[in-house]
Amino acid sequence: MTRTTRELVDLTAATATGNPWIDAGLAVLLAECGPGMHAAADVAGWLTTHLIGPAGGQSASSASGSNRPTGKVGWKPPASAVVNITSPGGRPLAVPLKSARSGTCELCGQTGRVADAAMAFLPMVVASKNFVNFASGTRRGLQVCLRCMAAGYAAYLGCLWWRRGPHCYMFLLHGLLDQMRQLYRTYIGPARAGAWSLSPAFGGDGPSEVTWGLILTMFRAMHARDPQADAAAVAAIDEVHRLLGLSAPAAPEAPISLIVLAVTKVGRAPRVRQLSVISHLPTLYELYKAWIQELEHDGVTDAHDVLTGVFGQLVVRTRGGNSDTRWRERVAREIIHFGDPFPFVEEFVFELASSSPKGKRLAIGTTTVVDVYAREVFAMAQELIDRIASYGYRLGRVAAEQQKMSLLYDLRNARSIEAYLEVINNAQFQLQLPVPKELTDVRGESIGGVPWQRVKSLVAIHAMNAYLYHQKGGGSDGERN
Numbered sequence: 001m002t003r004t005t006r007e008l009v010d011l012t013a014a015t016a017t018g019n020p021w022i023d024a025g026l027a028v029l030l031a032e033c034g035p036g037m038h039a040a041a042d043v044a045g046w047l048t049t050h051l052i053g054p055a056g057g058q059s060a061s062s063a064s065g066s067n068r069p070t071g072k073v074g075w076k077p078p079a080s081a082v083v084n085i086t087s088p089g090g091r092p093l094a095v096p097l098k099s100a101r102s103g104t105c106e107l108c109g110q111t112g113r114v115a116d117a118a119m120a121f122l123p124m125v126v127a128s129k130n131f132v133n134f135a136s137g138t139r140r141g142l143q144v145c146l147r148c149m150a151a152g153y154a155a156y157l158g159c160l161w162w163r164r165g166p167h168c169y170m171f172l173l174h175g176l177l178d179q180m181r182q183l184y185r186t187y188i189g190p191a192r193a194g195a196w197s198l199s200p201a202f203g204g205d206g207p208s209e210v211t212w213g214l215i216l217t218m219f220r221a222m223h224a225r226d227p228q229a230d231a232a233a234v235a236a237i238d239e240v241h242r243l244l245g246l247s248a249p250a251a252p253e254a255p256i257s258l259i260v261l262a263v264t265k266v267g268r269a270p271r272v273r274q275l276s277v278i279s280h281l282p283t284l285y286e287l288y289k290a291w292i293q294e295l296e297h298d299g300v301t302d303a304h305d306v307l308t309g310v311f312g313q314l315v316v317r318t319r320g321g322n323s324d325t326r327w328r329e330r331v332a333r334e335i336i337h338f339g340d341p342f343p344f345v346e347e348f349v350f351e352l353a354s355s356s357p358k359g360k361r362l363a364i365g366t367t368t369v370v371d372v373y374a375r376e377v378f379a380m381a382q383e384l385i386d387r388i389a390s391y392g393y394r395l396g397r398v399a400a401e402q403q404k405m406s407l408l409y410d411l412r413n414a415r416s417i418e419a420y421l422e423v424i425n426n427a428q429f430q431l432q433l434p435v436p437k438e439l440t441d442v443r444g445e446s447i448g449g450v451p452w453q454r455v456k457s458l459v460a461i462h463a464m465n466a467y468l469y470h471q472k473g474g475g476s477d478g479e480r481n
């Protein structure tokens with residue numbers, strides 16, 4: 001059937017579809033094209049300009065990218081991680097945006113001209129098996145209107161992303177359509193143009209460490225006040241601050257969620273998974289501010305860098321010269337969800353002690369970061385934290401001076417509250433080190449109202465920190481006194 005009427009993309013009264021991917025794309029289209037009726041060819045042209053270019057092209061958020069331009073034309077990242085269509089026979093590539101028949105859109109419910117959303121272009125909405133939260137539950141192609149299809153492409157321009165090896169992580173800031181449109185205008189669009197940094201503070205193979213690295217980068221931009229910044233830049237920061245709900249009490253209309261997607265290329269078929277939905281960015285931001293404040297209180301001038309250095313250090317070099325980031329991944333996963341990162345920090349500290357040459361120390365600020373987390377997230381009393389810190393410090397220092405590292409390993413290996421008490425009793429006997437009564441205030445399985453394992457982990461982290469500082473080849477003064 002030949003079509004005589006112009007194909008149109010109707011943005012007159014676009015409303016959210018409830019599908020985060022499509023909504024992100026609608027926000028981009030509304031911000032870039034404006035509400036109203038648009039010729040499909042114009043919208044496709046705009047999308048083609050922004051989505052298709054020299055293959056291997058770089059983007060502002062692709063700090064790790066190792067691709068060089070090849071002279072070929074292809075889909076730009078992050079779409080290139082998903083779309084596996086190349087141009088046959090050297091024909092110029094273009095974003096396809098044509099309807100096939102009349103019907104009802106399965107995403108927004110509108111009746112009119114529809115097309116088939118192919119897996120090759122829009123797995124975010126079609127690949128339901130791996131992407132259960134995003135699609136309605138079939139593996140066949142979806143029938144969608146041109147507006148939803150255009151939005152499906154535009155969403156690649158409305159997300160933050162990070163690529164490493166076969167993995168590409170995409171991050172959507174999802175809220176009400178109007179909030180998303182404003183966030184695109186003030187944050188994501190300018191970031192694509194290079195106005196904001198989108199690179200995670202650190203990145204490894206794990207999705208949680210990348211997500212945490214990205215969140216830290218976002219928070220830095222929101223928190224740092226560059227004295228050189230002009231009024232427009234300051235206003236932009238304030239606006240993004242408000243939209244993300246970071247500045248109480250002017251809360252946004254609805255909380256913004258950070259949705260993390262992972263695309264992993266296995267052969268030609270991308271595997272798309274939704275990893276997490278983080279709806280508590282404001283609470284994480286409060287934790288971030290508490291860390292910065294405490295580090296600055298300790299006399300640190302570059303608190304953000306010190307903070308990222310604490311997480312950045314959670315990497316061990318393997319014998320083969322590779323980086324093993326599993327501890328950072330576990331710690332990040334716990335922190336993002338306000339879980340318990342201490343057992344993994346403890347594991348890392350002991351791994352560092354056993355695998356690194358002498359003289360290796362923990363990054364400055366490590367114990368401060370741990371203590372603030374205990375106070376802010378677990379609501380541990382500052383007095384108990386201080387007792388643990390000062391006892392742990394002395395235990396580690398004296399153990400280093402008397403070369404009794406085995407005591408620290410006994411502490412780490414304690415598997416019951418009785419074993420923990422036995423170790424600190426032994427330390428008292430062997431090192432002449434009095435134990436503060438708060439650390440033996442046992443009630444059931446807790447000490448001072450805190451699960452004994454948490455107290456044990458904190459003592460062990462502080463002790464090993466001091467041990468590494470004071471072992472032969474170390475300095476004469478610890479981080480904590």
Ligand SMILES: [Zn+2]
Pocket residue numbers: 105106107108109110144145146147148149
């Ligand atoms: Zn639709």
